[in-house]
Amino acid sequence: MESFLSSKRFFSKKIFIAAMTLLVLFAGISVMKLNKTIVIDHDGQQTKVSTFAGSVEAILRKEGIQLDENDKVIPQLHEKVVDGTRIIIHRAFEIMLIDAGEEQVIYTAENTIESLLNSLGIEIDELDKVEPSLQETLLPGETVRITRVEETFLVEEQEIPFQTIIKYNDSLDHGDLKTVQEGEPGFKEVKLRIAYEDGIEIAREVVEEKIHKPVINEIIEKGTMNYIVTSRGEVRRYTEVLTMEATAYDAGFESTGKNPGDPYYGITRSGTKARPGVVAVDPSVIPLGTKLYIESMDRTASYGVAVAEDTGSSIKGDRIDLFFEDRSEALKYGRRNVKVYILE
Template sequence: MESFLSSQRFFNKKILIAAMILLLVFTGVIVAQLNKTVIINHDGQQTEVKTFASSVEDILKKEGIQLNEKDKVIPQLHEKVKDGSTITIHRGFEIILIDAGQEKTITTAEATIEDLLKSLNIELSKLDEVEPGINNTLHPGEVVKITRVEESLLVEEQEIPFQTIIRYNDSLEHGELVTTQEGQKGLKEVKVKIAYEDGIEISREIIEEKIHKPAINEIVEKGTMNYIVTSRGEVRRYKKVLTMEATAYDAGYESTGKRPGDPYYGITRSGTKVRPGVVAVDPSVIPLGTKLYIESTDSTPSYGIAVAEDTGGAIKGNRIDLYYEKRSEALKFGRRDVKVYILEQ
């Protein structure tokens, strides 16, 4: 009986020892699982810590790492960490945000402009512009500008102005105007795309036009009949006007080389008797027999109505010689420019 009890005690002792060994092994496994190695990136440095803490928040508190309100922690504070995990702390910094012309200072820990806008619940339309680019990295003191771009379509009716067409008519008095067709305005529908930046219009572009009623042009005939009013008040039509160098002559020997008694004394190249109103010309410029009106270009009286009946050895090209009965009048005239109107016959 005693031997049996001794055996029983020995067996129980072995079981106890085995149980203790198992407990130690299990405890070691649990401890090994709870004790983790974690990397903390913060303030420009990297720290490796061993910890039994399970959450990001607990680890940072245990390490004495203080957080500001706008700091960003990855993973988030409530998340659990595993062995080998990395905790990254992005410290908040100030940037300037200009949105549609409204400027404000923002404290953020976001890495990119896109992340910044998401964190602020700022939405962009397809036309909005962001400077710098939305994928750019944020830096302290950065100025982020959002330009709000909008487009609208304006449909309006517009008048089409008519054009005035001038047609020249030499059967009408010079300068006379006669309307032969009344002008009428047209009507068109115009679609205009208007672009705005931050609520301010920056451009207008016509993208479509539809003509509902075409314009009818006004037609005006303008008289081109040339006429002058002579010094005597007569209205005479003319075909052409020339500015010429004028001299004067008389029937005497000094002007013609002929004296009284000469059969050709006082006779023109045309065979007519010289008289006031007869002028000598170059027939290649003004044909003989042409009726003229000689107008003074200065304050002296105009010579008046004349006829080209004579020629002269010195009268070549753009020159004209005016007949006066008295030698003194011819000398007084001298040499001057005149306007020579070639009259209608």
């Protein structure tokens, strides 16, 4: 009986020892699991720590790492950590934000323009402009400008002014005007697209037009029949004006090669008597019998109304010879340029 009891005590002792061994083993494993190796990346350095702390916030507090209000920590402070967790601290820096012309100093630890705006809850509409672009890296001292762009449409009725069309009429006196058709303005509906940047209009363009009333243009006839006022105050109409070189001649031998007594002395090519107002021309330029007005171009007295009745061997092309009764007057006239008006 005693031997049985001794054996039982021995067996119980062994069980107790085994249980205690397992308990110590499990405790050791648990402790090993609670102890974690963490890397903290901050302020340009990397710190490896071994810790039993369970959250990011607890680890940073234990390590004495201070955070400013706008610093950004990844993972977040409340998150649990496991062995091998990497804690990254982004220190906040100052930037200037200009939104629709309003300036604001912002302290942020965001690394892109887009994440900055998201963190601030700032929405960007499709037409808005952001400089630098949303994907750009955000740098300390950066100026981020948001230009708010808005488009509106305006429909208005506009008057279409009529134009004046001039038509020339050679049956009307020169300078006379005659209204053939009265002008009337038209009207059109115009759809405008108006663009604003930060509330200021920057562009306006027509996107659609509808004619409600066509325009009627004014038509005016303008007389082109030419006339000239002669040195005697007479109004004479003309069809053409030529610039010619003028000389002078008389009935004498030096001009015509004929002397008094010659049956053709003082007789023109047309068979008329030479007299003041008769001129010699090139018939291929000015037909014989044409009525003319000879106007001086050098402020001397004009020869006046004339008729082309004579020719001359040296009068070719744009030359004209003016008859004077007195030889001395012909010599005095010499050679000069004149305007020759072809009269009706």
